[in-house]
Amino acid sequence: MEASHAPTLHTANVSRRTTMNRVFAVVYAMAIMALLYRHALTLHLHSTTVSSFFIYLCLLISDLVLAFMWTMLQSIRMRPVYRKEFPENIKKLVRESEFPALDVFICTADPYKEPPMRVVNTALSVMAYDYPTEKVSLYVSDDGGSAPTLFALMEAAKFASHWLPFCRKNNVAERCPDAYFAANHFSSSSDSETHKIKILYESMKVKVENVVERGKVGEEYIVHERDLQAFSKWNTPEFTRHEHPTVIQVILDSSRDKDITGHVMPNLIYVSREKSRTSSHHFKAGALNVLLRVSAAMTNAPVVLTLDCDMYSNDPQTPLRVLCYLSDKNLRPELGYVQFPQRFPGINKNDIYACEVKNIFQITAVGMDGLAGPSYYGTGCLFSRRVFCCGPSAFVPPEIPRLHPESVVEKPIQSPEVLKLAHNVAGYNYEKQTHWGFKIGMRYGSLVEDYFTGYRLQCEGWNSIFCNPERAAFYGDAPISLVDVLNQHKRWAIGLHEVALSKYCPVTYGTQAMGPPMGFAYGYYAFSSTLLIPITVYAFLPQLALFNGITIFPKVSDPWFLLYAFLFVGAYGQDLLDFLVHGGTVQRWWNDQRMWLIRGLSCFWFGSTEYFLKSLGIYTHGFNVTSKVLDDEQRKRYEQEVFEFGVQSPMFVPLTVAAFANFGAFFGGILGVFRGSNDLEELLVQIFIAGFGMLNSWPVYHGLLMRGDKGGVPIKITLISMVLAFFVTLAFSFFCEFSLS
Numbered sequence: 001m002e003a004s005h006a007p008t009l010h011t012a013n014v015s016r017r018t019t020m021n022r023v024f025a026v027v028y029a030m031a032i033m034a035l036l037y038r039h040a041l042t043l044h045l046h047s048t049t050v051s052s053f054f055i056y057l058c059l060l061i062s063d064l065v066l067a068f069m070w071t072m073l074q075s076i077r078m079r080p081v082y083r084k085e086f087p088e089n090i091k092k093l094v095r096e097s098e099f100p101a102l103d104v105f106i107c108t109a110d111p112y113k114e115p116p117m118r119v120v121n122t123a124l125s126v127m128a129y130d131y132p133t134e135k136v137s138l139y140v141s142d143d144g145g146s147a148p149t150l151f152a153l154m155e156a157a158k159f160a161s162h163w164l165p166f167c168r169k170n171n172v173a174e175r176c177p178d179a180y181f182a183a184n185h186f187s188s189s190s191d192s193e194t195h196k197i198k199i200l201y202e203s204m205k206v207k208v209e210n211v212v213e214r215g216k217v218g219e220e221y222i223v224h225e226r227d228l229q230a231f232s233k234w235n236t237p238e239f240t241r242h243e244h245p246t247v248i249q250v251i252l253d254s255s256r257d258k259d260i261t262g263h264v265m266p267n268l269i270y271v272s273r274e275k276s277r278t279s280s281h282h283f284k285a286g287a288l289n290v291l292l293r294v295s296a297a298m299t300n301a302p303v304v305l306t307l308d309c310d311m312y313s314n315d316p317q318t319p320l321r322v323l324c325y326l327s328d329k330n331l332r333p334e335l336g337y338v339q340f341p342q343r344f345p346g347i348n349k350n351d352i353y354a355c356e357v358k359n360i361f362q363i364t365a366v367g368m369d370g371l372a373g374p375s376y377y378g379t380g381c382l383f384s385r386r387v388f389c390c391g392p393s394a395f396v397p398p399e400i401p402r403l404h405p406e407s408v409v410e411k412p413i414q415s416p417e418v419l420k421l422a423h424n425v426a427g428y429n430y431e432k433q434t435h436w437g438f439k440i441g442m443r444y445g446s447l448v449e450d451y452f453t454g455y456r457l458q459c460e461g462w463n464s465i466f467c468n469p470e471r472a473a474f475y476g477d478a479p480i481s482l483v484d485v486l487n488q489h490k491r492w493a494i495g496l497h498e499v500a501l502s503k504y505c506p507v508t509y510g511t512q513a514m515g516p517p518m519g520f521a522y523g524y525y526a527f528s529s530t531l532l533i534p535i536t537v538y539a540f541l542p543q544l545a546l547f548n549g550i551t552i553f554p555k556v557s558d559p560w561f562l563l564y565a566f567l568f569v570g571a572y573g574q575d576l577l578d579f580l581v582h583g584g585t586v587q588r589w590w591n592d593q594r595m596w597l598i599r600g601l602s603c604f605w606f607g608s609t610e611y612f613l614k615s616l617g618i619y620t621h622g623f624n625v626t627s628k629v630l631d632d633e634q635r636k637r638y639e640q641e642v643f644e645f646g647v648q649s650p651m652f653v654p655l656t657v658a659a660f661a662n663f664g665a666f667f668g669g670i671l672g673v674f675r676g677s678n679d680l681e682e683l684l685v686q687i688f689i690a691g692f693g694m695l696n697s698w699p700v701y702h703g704l705l706m707r708g709d710k711g712g713v714p715i716k717i718t719l720i721s722m723v724l725a726f727f728v729t730l731a732f733s734f735f736c737e738f739s740l741s
């Protein structure tokens, strides 16, 4: 009766580090002021030559960028919040018949980079949610337009009729079959039921992989007339992945299909939107908008879950957990979405490529959760469908009343009217002259459509929640080779540029719409590529100066030295602390900061360049899908925690040049000290920086020395880098000599 007796659905605790963070921010800010003052002094008093002016100016600009980024980063340290949910209580408060229906979207784009068995496992893990089955609908978007993917899903549907009752009956925790069978639940003592289901799974897998390998669905695999009709669409030569009509196939219909125990099955719908070479499809954002409309036409559930094909559900209770927030009307009236972190079980022990991306998926997430809520991470996010129709108090209806978020679908999903509308809204011409991608739906204009969409939704006034249960709600795949990681980050860098330099720049537009803390939190990521300036300057300038015996930092006995030491140790120490508090290890943190430097020298440069080439109309970039195929040999090297260079990527060049430069400067500088031409006290800071650079370049040295191995630095990259390192050093020496005389 009284609200106070109601069982708790969720709690939130503000971090105990909040006060400490704020005090430290004030102290650190003062140190930054002092540093800028010193820069002004040096530039004024000591830049007597062109070269020294150039050096001090570079250092000043670098430190200004660092100070700017530091300022924005503070927003996420002001009020981190940790939440907990109690899904066991939800059924005490909300009757099961009142649970909202759930539409799940799964995106896939390429059957060779994203094996259909991976998609199948994701789909099965969600179909087996502990949630009223008739309320769950799955929509798989296939941008690869691939018949084998459709085939795989049809096979998955058959397998599901065994798998879902099996999970229910045995209360299986891992509902992703691959994860379940890999977890070694049964060795010798495996009972016959488990054994049978495993055989069923294996035979499906063999069939699907066979079809994928052949690239088409052989007639021997098609049993039903209905399936024959579906696959006949691929039988025309005009059907290619870039040019084809819409394919919508209802694989499971909950009003009709039952599992082997007679229980209903969820809806399962395959969607491959219409494609044409002449119009733009907006990559994943476009795919999701098609799913938003197709699902509105067919089921129009008020809650929508978006997943990438490589993110399977690891916890069948997840929808109940989300209901704890969605059903609490007092929490945040403008609650738009609940985001889960991306977690990756396959990363190696010390996470050499920092694929955990802890800074984004955990530290920033709890930081923003204490403000207006986290950004959208593209996958593992449950939305209220209403958010896609503009702000909480500024409703922009979709152009067709039947797509209205509150409209109720009364016709069965396979009725001609419903199918006709679904096909209509999946066409590439449909969005012309509509608000899709600009005012409603997922937002276009950035390769990080997730970040951009979350940002725009929050600017419109929606709030979000970060939900980070102990048992991961979703598990995904992270890239396991360096070039894949760098390409992924390069794509993100391009996408972030597209936001930073648009009229929606978080620092201007965002701070106006949401206030400075949220604007800065988004701004930190939007402007992350500017870090290429300080990272590059600190990777080369002190080293080149050291090589030439030029002192550019205060000597150890100078009181200013303490300021530098404090700034360095303070920033690194706080970063380490944040990392450890969120379950990291020192080793992982070291690798994370190393990847940050590596990205600064590669992804940020190449991403920025590609962005500018594109804005000049010289070059177009697309969404380069990350490969999820796991090569055994590669995985073995990855497990040994050895960096994988192997391919001739230009992004390795700056890393290799930096490795040479730091090596040369470090030993050159020390040699100078022994010879007596260098003063140790004056050059200690630079020797330290070069040493630090060398420590961070360790994987590159290793890659240079094991060139025989497939993962070594290719000889061409080595030679180019050597020549470059040589010329840069020479040019710098000339520059100094020339301007001194």
Ligand SMILES: O=c1ccn([C@@H]2O[C@H](COP(=O)(O)OP(=O)(O)O[C@H]3O[C@H](CO)[C@@H](O)[C@H](O)[C@H]3O)[C@@H](O)[C@H]2O)c(=O)[nH]1
Binding pocket: 107, 108, 109, 110, 114, 141, 143, 282, 283, 284, 287, 307, 308, 309, 310, 377, 378, 379, 447, 448, 449, 450, 488, 491, 492, 495, 623, 624, 625, 626, 627
């Ligand atoms: O034209 C496209 C391109 C991609 N995708 C899908 O987008 C997803 C993400 O692609 P992936 O190559 O795995 O990119 P990641 O870098 O791993 O993804 C991160 O970054 C993306 C933005 O760049 C977000 O969309 C993702 O959710 C986020 O996990 C995959 O399911 C793809 O199938 C499409 O559906 N259509």
Ligand SMILES: [Mn+2]
Binding pocket: 308, 310, 477, 626
């Ligand atoms: Mn991915």
